[in-house]
Amino acid sequence: MGEVKCRINIHGNVREYVPETTYKQLAKEYQKQFPDDIVLVLVNNRLRELREKAESGNLTFITTADKDGRKAYRRSTALLMQKAVHNLYGEEKITVRIMHSIAQGYYCELKRNEEKNGASEQAEWVAVDEQMLRDLKQEMQRLVEADFPIEKHSLPTADAVELFRRLGMTDKERLFRYRRSSRVNIYELDHYKDYFYGYMVPSTGYLKYFDLTLYKEGFMLLFPGKDTRKVDIFVPSDKLYLTLEEASEWGHTMGVGTIGALNDAVSAGRIQEIILIQEALMEQKIGQLAEQIKEGHHKKFIMIAGPSSSGKTTFSHRLSIQLAAHGMKPHPVPLDDFYVDRDKTPKDADGKLDFECLEALDIDRFNNDMTSLLNGDATELPVFNFKTGKREEKGRMMQLGEEDVLVIEGIHGLNDRLSYSLPQESKFRIYISALTQLDIDEHNCLPTTDGRLIRRIVRDARTRATSARETIAMWDSVRRGEEKNIFPFQEGADVMFNSALIYELAVLKQYAEPLLFAIERDCPEYLEAKRLLKFLDYFLPVPADNINNNSIIREFIGGSCFNV
Template sequence: MFTIHINDDTKTFDSAITLRDVVMDPNKEFPVARVNNRLREMSYKFAYDAEVVPLTLDHTEVVHVYEASLRYLIAMAFSRVYPTYNIKFKYSVSRAIFCYITNVEQPNIEDIIQHVTAEMKTLVEADLPFERITTTVEEAKEFYRENNYQDRNDILQYRPEKTVHFYRCDSYQNYMYSYMVPSTGYLSKFHMFPFDIGFLIQYPRSETNREIPPYQGAPKYIDTLRKASVWAHIVEADYISNLNSKIHNQHTVDFIHMCEAKHNAMLTELGDRIADNKHQIRLIAIAGPSSSGKTTFANRLRIELMTRGLRPIRISLDDYYLNREDIPVEPDGSIDLESINALDVALFNANMKDLIAGKTVELPVFDFASKKRGGYRTMHVTEDNPIIIEGIHALNDLMTSSIHKNQTYKIYISPQLQLNLDNHNPISITNLRLLRRIVRDKQFRNASALRTLSMWQSVRNGEFKWIYPNQEHADYVYNSGLQYELNVLKKYALPTLQEIPNDSEYYMMANRLIKFLKYFKDINDDLVPNNSLLREFIGGSCFHEE
């Protein structure tokens, strides 16, 4: 006999029971549930005392499950309607998935979307169950060979386990490196429309109250993603298997320096653009989401401009924090330190306007220990002293409202790694940034992965509110991703992720990261240059003392 606590209710059972029978979900609101803080599918069968928490799409981990299941549904629909078409998924702009057909030139995308959508709706109406099955690696290889899934076979050689998981739905079989919703009937919310050479797939999100967010075009950001995808294909590192094949002997050194050379080329391009307009550009604003590498980038850009005879100076937006007691209180009584209202925007505008006009200015210095302004420093700049600022609000027009637009050059920085496990399973850019942050927090703040994961949703909320709405204000989008970096981050991230106990509410998040990270071959970080942007996270940077 065992006891289950669910929704303020206690139930007792004599024999093993499935989670589906415990939760009882006729309206299909709960795709998965937490069982003693472990993420479990509704088919999970157990016979022990447990705390069961049914989860909705309000939870980010459930959104990951929904999105992976939706990719499965799309691939299944293609196998029925267009069985000869090969498709590839990538993460794209506006919180959507990008999909395109790899073996057909100039397909009629609108007709394809219409037919695939109709088939998906038929499958949803049929409410077909997803069945998890386990095979040997050899059986998986044979299945992949029979179905011409060479991309799947290529990655299997790096799988440490001796078994392989699949999900079967009706007669279709696939695997998305994720738990799945119970059945196709749970996947009724999606929207697809033509985009570039393929189409975008939108799906419900936790941050938009379980609804599909409105599409927001971002041509500058999209262009950077497109360039990143093309470059990854050119250097044959668009799949983990291709990437791993470069990690041996002298090829490792060559590949690392190819990636670093790509960063250097973008810095050169930026340096040329700014230097060509040096008499006009006086303020260089840099912003990007967490763990984009803003600090190292700002230092390298400063040096790049110095080679052109300029003498940039850096000013921190952090010095413009209001005294803690002067920061406006949120409606719930809390203080949002990431809000632009926490900064003295008027003083910043006045200071920058006066500096650009050639005046000597007293700039504030914020004392974080006392949480208030700690004094001032005197500054004067000349025409060859462009001012570099970086921070989450640097691209917000309010921060530079008193400065002529032609005098400001705005740079958005973010890693735009375009990399896949296989055609149906892209690597999330957000997960890359999270891994960077986990490693940096452990290296420099002695903070566990558990602590970083516990803060991540708050960080993401701030990004959606303050950073992403301003990204298209940028004059230049800098891709700070390095195609080899996950091979380096792996050895730092895995140990701290594996320390998270399986009864932690963040275990399921850690487990999801571990699932794909284990496929990367290690790179010795001694090979990483000391001025590399990656050094900001693993240590050993020439730009600051550890």
């Protein structure tokens, strides 16, 4: 009998290969057919790394233009950077910490570790200068040219915990104390070992496109954007950076800067205290915001915008209450009421109604009504009937007095094209997003997008009878709308408000997991569901029983005192 071969259906073309063939070899054979670099494969609806041996089944190549490929490229480049820092400064006990994801890059800082009582702990921050950054980039480029393999090892969880203890990676040591799985995958680059949340490229030779630039107290590790072979130009987002820093500092002050630390607090019975402090802090911030608006005597239009599942509705209610407590008279005005009739709604490139573009709103009607109100005239505001798809006049009259303000919420709130006729001094712009305070560990940021997606999965299942599969299926489209209509305007906000709660994923876990487990293996959304389940598995669960009914998390899990 001849040798049994693997039968692989590659994008509709069935081929046979000897069993020792790797996916890397197949990728090299087919690379010329793709404009972007192949970094992973999808085999029988399961992601596989290129270093693995091929198996029979249906295969799709994943490139750096794909979401999963882009993530693999970025985390692999992070490992490359860590190794370069270790090579240059390891003897000085200097390590790198990935702090935040900003634009098309990671904000990083260098820290000098010190030994105290036999234990390694992070101590002083290390200033980075241009020469250090040049040296770091040069060392990263040397590693790329050397094309070192990135190897994967499976360790018993107990051994992984001991490894990270020896390496001084205390965040990972804490994280894996609560690991339910018996084994952990560790990656190794030229004797440097670490753990990463996701798949990697097979070697450093794949990581040709990156750059470094000084920023704030550290530096940015920059990646390609839409052009996968060209690093995006870095546009500073100073307000976003300050908001992320504030959240991070608060988390560390509370002693819960990472998932492992949060789990420690849960197991030690401290979580109720943390919930109460977090909710008190959020109420305090909303009160300070109301006071700031009160002091701006000419502010009549409070424009609120933010990405999906940021908690805009609850925030608007709570801000309105605080404004009232400061002697003002707030009136909610949803931008949805200014939709054009459905038969006039523009269509997107796929021929579907595009409700997220600015032209889906009657901009002229909005400006005429707002200008009339600003002039002190009694004005009738429309109400949009979502059943008939038409705007209606229902006698909704309004007139602004000295203390009246309009709280306007919608995705285009920060875009001046929406409110072109209103004086700048009459507007107060608020950008709201859920920017989590937690990190997974020293080198793995917790993606804020994942937190918002989990919020939406839970809310949509409860309020719209939408399955997790349906929510995941539409998420990429939602994200494209955010990148076009919301994120470009975030730095123009007067205030950025962070709606993330440090404990929320531990609460959302119990609601989201059953919904994600319901997604069948053969569904296209199964991979994302599996990834989110792995992510939620990091958290110990926290019951929602004692969470206030005005909490932002109630907008998603239910039990809110507001009509959300």
